Amino acid sequence: MIRRRITVLGATGSVGASTLDLMAQAEATGTGAFEVEALTGGANIAKLAEQARRWRPKLAVTADPARLNDLRDALSGTDVAVAAGDAAIVEAATRPVDWIMASIVGAAGLKSAWAAAGTGATLALANKESLVCCGPALIERVKRAGGRLIPVDSEHSAIFQVFPAEAPERVAKLILTASGGPFRQTPREQMVAITPEQAVAHPNWSMGAKISVDSATMANKGLEMIEAAYLFDMPQDRIDVVVHPESIIHSLVEYVDGSTLAQMGPPDMRTPIACALAWPDRIAWPAQKLDLAALGRLTFEAPDLTRFPALDLARQALKAGGATPAVFNAANEVAAFAFLDRKLAFLNIAAVVAETLERATKAGMAFGSGDACGAALSVDAETRRMAESVIAGLANAA
Ligand SMILES: NC(=O)c1ccc[n+]([C@@H]2O[C@H](COP(=O)([O-])OP(=O)(O)OC[C@H]3O[C@@H](n4cnc5c(N)ncnc54)[C@H](OP(=O)(O)O)[C@@H]3O)[C@@H](O)[C@H]2O)c1
Numbered sequence: 001m002i003r004r005r006i007t008v009l010g011a012t013g014s015v016g017a018s019t020l021d022l023m024a025q026a027e028a029t030g031t032g033a034f035e036v037e038a039l040t041g042g043a044n045i046a047k048l049a050e051q052a053r054r055w056r057p058k059l060a061v062t063a064d065p066a067r068l069n070d071l072r073d074a075l076s077g078t079d080v081a082v083a084a085g086d087a088a089i090v091e092a093a094t095r096p097v098d099w100i101m102a103s104i105v106g107a108a109g110l111k112s113a114w115a116a117a118g119t120g121a122t123l124a125l126a127n128k129e130s131l132v133c134c135g136p137a138l139i140e141r142v143k144r145a146g147g148r149l150i151p152v153d154s155e156h157s158a159i160f161q162v163f164p165a166e167a168p169e170r171v172a173k174l175i176l177t178a179s180g181g182p183f184r185q186t187p188r189e190q191m192v193a194i195t196p197e198q199a200v201a202h203p204n205w206s207m208g209a210k211i212s213v214d215s216a217t218m219a220n221k222g223l224e225m226i227e228a229a230y231l232f233d234m235p236q237d238r239i240d241v242v243v244h245p246e247s248i249i250h251s252l253v254e255y256v257d258g259s260t261l262a263q264m265g266p267p268d269m270r271t272p273i274a275c276a277l278a279w280p281d282r283i284a285w286p287a288q289k290l291d292l293a294a295l296g297r298l299t300f301e302a303p304d305l306t307r308f309p310a311l312d313l314a315r316q317a318l319k320a321g322g323a324t325p326a327v328f329n330a331a332n333e334v335a336a337f338a339f340l341d342r343k344l345a346f347l348n349i350a351a352v353v354a355e356t357l358e359r360a361t362k363a364g365m366a367f368g369s370g371d372a373c374g375a376a377l378s379v380d381a382e383t384r385r386m387a388e389s390v391i392a393g394l395a396n397a398a
Pocket residue numbers: 009010011012013014015016040041042043044045063089103104105106108109126127128129152153154205206207208209210211269
């Protein structure tokens with residue numbers, strides 16, 4: 001039986017809701033018992049209130065101060081305290097618990113992930129953007145506080161499970177698998193007219209809108225390459241990406257003796273979340289199991305860097321180091337949301353990232369002094385302004 005006191009940051013999102021669903025299933029089957037300290041959400045007050053009524057946390061927080069009264073009304077008659085705004089989310093992240101899920105989307109999750117990293121709790125990190133923005137400092141902060149960082153992204157969970165942490169010199173390379181997204185076989189001329197609805201319809205995974213767009217451009221795999229480099233202390237030339245459309249092998253570790261270990265499972269985020277929740281133990285829950293005979297075959301191909309240039313841009317950013325991965329992240333985030341808002345064409349997402357990276361490099365963008373989180377947030381804000389001006393330039397030229 002796994003017992004945990006838990007906070008979920010970004011509870012109303014895809015990963016956050018999957019975390020609570022997994023916990024409910026573990027409780028129903030008698031394999032887990034959970035107390036919830038805090039739940040945070042953004043605009044979805046109805047979902048946050050429903051979750052808070054079910055789990056009775058001490059605190060429920062919405063990111064939006066204008067929605068505080070709605071949240072208060074929705075939780076009237078309960079003993080759940082309510083709060084709103086960024087500072088309240090950071091406060092929720094610093095409360096003493098055993099386990100914190102950081103699953104806010106985008107750089108908006110950085111401050112609270114940073115706060116959680118300093119508590120000494122186990123940090124289940126889904127918010128890949130915070131690792132990309134200031135990975136080495138975030139990892140160091142968790143260590144110093146006596147906590148443990150467990151990756152939730154399925155690829156990094158896979159590597160984490162087969163990586164020899166006690167003897168990293170045994171590893172020759174990491175191999176990240178990618179589904180290839182919904183446009184894996186779409187000819188470039190047809191990619192011009194891709195709509196947000198088409199881009200968020202992922203063939204294998206059910207995910208939030210931003211990561212679905214990242215998956216469609218393959219910027220997601222680029223972010224994951226940076227994430228893997230920091231998590232497993234691996235240079236970019238020892239991280240490969242292979243397209244595996246079935247999303248059954250979640251990633252692989254090649255050892256120096258030629259042996260390659262893979263982690264496999266159906267594409268369901270509750271499995272890597274279960275791994276992070278119970279680590280180093282394992283928790284039984286009614287998971288769908290692999291049926292290899294029914295699958296028949298697994299296929300692999302090289303990524304097409306011409307149709308999906310974001311992957312190579314991320315590699316260049318990782319190679320450049322310093323603040324450049326944070327620049328890549330912010331430019332990509334601005335471009336992905338502009339596409340979702342129908343202000344940017346799909347193929348221009350990578351074009352905006354490329355142009356912003358070029359401008360930031362010319363401007364000598366670098367981390368300033370002070371704590372790593374603050375320095376990353378400054379780079380993020382400055383890059384956002386640059387990326388928005390690149391997008392405005394494209395709109396004026398059209
Ligand atoms: N989904 C997946 O399968 C998956 C897999 C691997 C990694 N990840 C990573 O996990 C993170 C979450 O992804 P997701 O797909 O779960 O995203 P999502 O469904 O869009 O959920 C995002 C969560 O963040 C909240 N949020 C949005 N803006 C916020 C802000 N400014 N301040 C505070 N909270 C805010 C949302 O609240 P409201 O919805 O209430 O507005 C929601 O709770 C991302 O970093 C993603 O890359 C996701």
